[in-house]
Amino acid sequence: MYRPKFGVLVSGGGTNLQAILDAVSSGKLEADIGVVISNVAGAGALKRAEASGVPTATLPHKSFGSREQFDEALVARLLEADVQWIVLAGFMRLLTPTFLEAFPWRVINIHPALLPAFPGVDAQGQAFRYGAKITGCTVHLVDAGTDTGPILAQLAVPVLDGDTEDELRKRVLLAEHELFVDTLCLIAKRSVVVSGGVEGQRTVVRFGPP
Ligand code: GRF
Numbered sequence: 001m002y003r004p005k006f007g008v009l010v011s012g013g014g015t016n017l018q019a020i021l022d023a024v025s026s027g028k029l030e031a032d033i034g035v036v037i038s039n040v041a042g043a044g045a046l047k048r049a050e051a052s053g054v055p056t057a058t059l060p061h062k063s064f065g066s067r068e069q070f071d072e073a074l075v076a077r078l079l080e081a082d083v084q085w086i087v088l089a090g091f092m093r094l095l096t097p098t099f100l101e102a103f104p105w106r107v108i109n110i111h112p113a114l115l116p117a118f119p120g121v122d123a124q125g126q127a128f129r130y131g132a133k134i135t136g137c138t139v140h141l142v143d144a145g146t147d148t149g150p151i152l153a154q155l156a157v158p159v160l161d162g163d164t165e166d167e168l169r170k171r172v173l174l175a176e177h178e179l180f181v182d183t184l185c186l187i188a189k190r191s192v193v194v195s196g197g198v199e200g201q202r203t204v205v206r207f208g209p210p
Contacts, residue, residue: 004188005034007083009074009091014045016089016110019177020184021052029181031188034081037074039093055081061093071099078103085187088142089180097144105194107142108187110180112172114138114154119147124169133159135168137176139183141194141205150205152192155179 010017017036023029036049039061049056057077064070075098078086088109100107113123115138118130127135136156143149155175159168186192194205 001030002188002190003030003032004085005032005081005083006085006087006184007034007078007081008036008049008087008089010036010038010043010045010089011040011092012043012045012090014043014048014090015173016176016180017045018048019181020087020089021048021054023181023185025052029185029188031184034083035077037077039070039091045090067094067096068098071096075099075102087180087184094146095142100142100144105141108152108183109140109142109147109149110176111138111140111147112169112176114156115140115147115151124172125165128159128163128165128168135159135172137172137179139179150194152205153179153183153186 008017008020020029021033024031024033033054035055035057036045037057037059038046039059041058041060046056046058059070059073059077061070064073084106086103086107088107095107111119111123113127114136117132118126118135124135134156136154138151139153140147140151141149155178157172157175192205
């Protein structure tokens with residue numbers, strides 16, 4: 001039976017990683033986590049991985065001479081772990097073609113807004129300050145742009161009257177946990193197929209049974 005192995009890249013506290021680890025251990029997500037790699041030493045996400053018995057690695061980006069050299073080191077560690085899909089779970093570095101060409105259409109990101117609205121950093125703050133009434137989160141494949149790759153799934157989150165930015169951020173984060181796990185489950189069931197073809201301006205992503 002198909003059981004994919006994910007490599008997860010992190011930079012922060014790791015609540016999305018925790019949701020993924022919990023889904024694996026409960027049997028909901030029929031996949032394995034081969035390695036969790038952080039560019040930040042001591043990141044909370046690393047402790048969560050260790051507590052679940054998942055191998056970890058720390059590759060501080062500042063100790064590499066260029067973005068490409070950092071990406072080459074990431075790729076080497078991920079290949080060593082024999083992973084098929086790369087999951088960016090709060091990974092705060094842009095990846096170069098050196099990385100993306102090693103895993104074509106196999107890199108999945110979560111973004112805390114309904115793309116193409118509010119790309120880039122602090123998406124929740126952008127939505128809040130703009131006065132959006134609905135925001136949410138997006139799981140997408142990573143391409144060479146910033147938050148521009150093909151969308152796999154989205155979940156809407158209301159901005160409630162009287163919300164503070166922090167309350168909105170927390171509501172979006174809970175939605176991220178749900179959407180990320182559900183989308184990875186689809187991938188593990190081979191219900192997401194990326195053809196590599198292009199129709200019009202869009203890379204083709206097909207949903208449905210394998
Ligand atoms: C999430 O909001 C994610 O969308 C963003 O960074 C945050 C990471 O949170 N890119 P956590 O480390 O998973 O708790």
